[in-house]
Amino acid sequence: MQSRPATARPGRPRSAAADAAILAATREALVELGWSKLTLGDVATRAGVAKTTLYRRWSGKNELVVDAVAELFDELRLPDRGSLAADIEGVVLQFAAILARPEARSGLMAVVAESTRDDALRERLRTSVVDRQKRLVVEGRVRAQCRGELPPESDAGEAARTVDLIFDMVAGAVVHRTLVSGHPADEEWVRGFTQVLLLGLTGAASGAPGE
Amino acid sequence: MQSRPATARPGRPRSAAADAAILAATREALVELGWSKLTLGDVATRAGVAKTTLYRRWSGKNELVVDAVAELFDELRLPDRGSLAADIEGVVLQFAAILARPEARSGLMAVVAESTRDDALRERLRTSVVDRQKRLVVEGRVRAQCRGELPPESDAGEAARTVDLIFDMVAGAVVHRTLVSGHPADEEWVRGFTQVLLLGLTGAASGAPGE
DNA sequence: TCGCTTTCGCTACGGGTCGTAGCGTAATGG
DNA sequence: CCATTACGCTACGACCCGTAGCGAAAGCGA
Known part of the structure; x- marks a missing residue:
């Protein structure tokens, strides 16, 4: 039954606050820039995280915006x-x-x-x-x-x-x-x-x- | 009353065939690549025209695809x-x-x-x-x-x-x-x-x- | 307290697209 | 023949993408 080591995983856990900040920053960028001018680098800057952190959790712009919306x-x-x-x-x-x-x-x-x-x-x-x-x-x-x-x-x-x-x-x-x-x-x-x-x-x- | 020199304009007229070729190429690219991967350079190549010709008629990807669709x-x-x-x-x-x-x-x-x-x-x-x-x-x-x-x-x-x-x-x-x-x-x-x-x-x- | 593991921030990079400028040439009309 | 416009082509800086590599930080178990 331990096929979900989601919480029992060793090492530093992912920051839940970062998730929330990224999604909020995505919505903020959507308001200001719209879909086409939204860039992942800008979202990362708004959220106060590194661009690489964003890419570790979402594979691309599409998936990120789906979750944000x-x-x-x-x-x-x-x-x-x-x-x-x-x-x-x-x-x-x-x-x-x-x-x-x-x-x-x-x-x-x-x-x-x-x-x-x-x-x-x-x-x-x-x-x-x-x-x-x-x-x-x-x-x-x-x-x-x-x-x-x-x-x-x-x-x-x-x-x-x-x-x-x-x-x-x-x-x-x-x-x-x-x-x-x-x-x-x-x-x-x-x-x-x-x-x-x-x-x-x-x-x-x-x-x-x-x- | 000659505020519409659309046809009475001097110089070389625009090629109507190029318009049709560009719009057809846009639809073809939409089928193969979809919206996000569609590039204006690729459309121009498919249509057999220069990229600059495309930009002289449409201001961007949005306007082009609207006309094509x-x-x-x-x-x-x-x-x-x-x-x-x-x-x-x-x-x-x-x-x-x-x-x-x-x-x-x-x-x-x-x-x-x-x-x-x-x-x-x-x-x-x-x-x-x-x-x-x-x-x-x-x-x-x-x-x-x-x-x-x-x-x-x-x-x-x-x-x-x-x-x-x-x-x-x-x-x-x-x-x-x-x-x-x-x-x-x-x-x-x-x-x-x-x-x-x-x-x-x-x-x-x-x-x-x-x- | 000490390692082990994973995450995080940062920098840097090659690759691709954008949109424009410049030039010489082609096509039409006066 | 000449003015005017369209066309093809090249080149360019700017921007964004997605990834790699590094050292540091944060948990967890012994």
């Missing part, structure tokens, strides 16, 4: 606002607030672009960012089923496909609105979006319609 | 399939087919990421890519209104907001499905997506024709 999504929570519509609006507003921050705007789409040619990066992005968001969809569905707002799923495969569809619709719409159209996903927009999404779901996809 | 969306058409649902499915499938091509996957998200810090690039992206897509939404709505599938808009402002919402939902969902979730937006997915979207918009169950 992923921390922004830690604050995502599923609020209990009493109804499915209100819950969706709440979590979407949180998501929009994160995407409104410049460090997320500059970094997130860049690593998504890079992940289209790097399977390892895609996996890292999936586990540390995407899956954490998707879990909120699953939780929200369960809660709505407990409330009786959604029927319990009959087919597991159909249910999984529905979760994927909802997730792509929610995250995709907010990202597109914020980063491509360039308009803020404010309360008015979120209200209209939730209305369309929820009306489309409660009548159609929840319970295996045409079968 | 924008040409991919020229083939987008709004098909007339008889019903609003079928029209949406058709255009979404076209959009998904473009996003499935590696030169679009690598380039599009990268320029979107860069455009978050470059207003001129954002404007270029908007006029040459985004607005062209959004027009399809407007056309599709007009056609559906002629068919009687959608009511004519009462408020112009409300109608514009609805178009923006639909556009962000459609484009965002397809992009997120393809590039973030990493799954193809195939016919089955498009059918489910269209069903949810259309039900959410009209509020009435639109029976899928042909089934």
Whole structure:
């Protein structure tokens, strides 16, 4: 069971403070410089560490920025606002607030672009960012089923496909609105979006319609 | 009135063939190398032109890739399939087919990421890519209104907001499905997506024709 | 307290790309 | 024929990359 000598390793342990400083410096550099002008040497200087220390922990710019941006999504929570519509609006507003921050705007789409040619990066992005968001969809569905707002799923495969569809619709719409159209996903927009999404779901996809 | 000496300019005219060769070489390099490893020197070599010629026409990598990727969306058409649902499915499938091509996957998200810090690039992206897509939404709505599938808009402002919402939902969902979730937006997915979207918009169950 | 191990800061380096300047030549129009 | 512009080519300084090597520092076990 000692196949993880992570803590039982001899020698000087790695500084956890350095990790935090590097990730914070990365976000700071993303705000000031953006993705393309961000250099690892500059990040190391901002963090007060040597460039070699940075390279010992991250293999490159992509991996570093993924981790730096992923921390922004830690604050995502599923609020209990009493109804499915209100819950969706709440979590979407949180998501929009994160995407409104410049460090997320500059970094997130860049690593998504890079992940289209790097399977390892895609996996890292999936586990540390995407899956954490998707879990909120699953939780929200369960809660709505407990409330009786959604029927319990009959087919597991159909249910999984529905979760994927909802997730792509929610995250995709907010990202597109914020980063491509360039308009803020404010309360008015979120209200209209939730209305369309929820009306489309409660009548159609929840319970295996045409079968 | 001769403030546009675009054609009446003395001297040797610019080679239109060089423009096409450069853009084609850019797409080729995007496929082989991806965004981050693409260099302007390599593109110039592939196109058979000098690097300086490339810099005389494009100010940098961002602008070049925007133009190269924008040409991919020229083939987008709004098909007339008889019903609003079928029209949406058709255009979404076209959009998904473009996003499935590696030169679009690598380039599009990268320029979107860069455009978050470059207003001129954002404007270029908007006029040459985004607005062209959004027009399809407007056309599709007009056609559906002629068919009687959608009511004519009462408020112009409300109608514009609805178009923006639909556009962000459609484009965002397809992009997120393809590039973030990493799954193809195939016919089955498009059918489910269209069903949810259309039900959410009209509020009435639109029976899928042909089934 | 003493070694062993690993990390850390620092310097230096070759390699690559960037974006521009300069030059001579090619192509078009008056 | 001449002015004007585009083109190909070379060269250049500047910057960043990613790594190697070194001595010092920080834990851990004996």
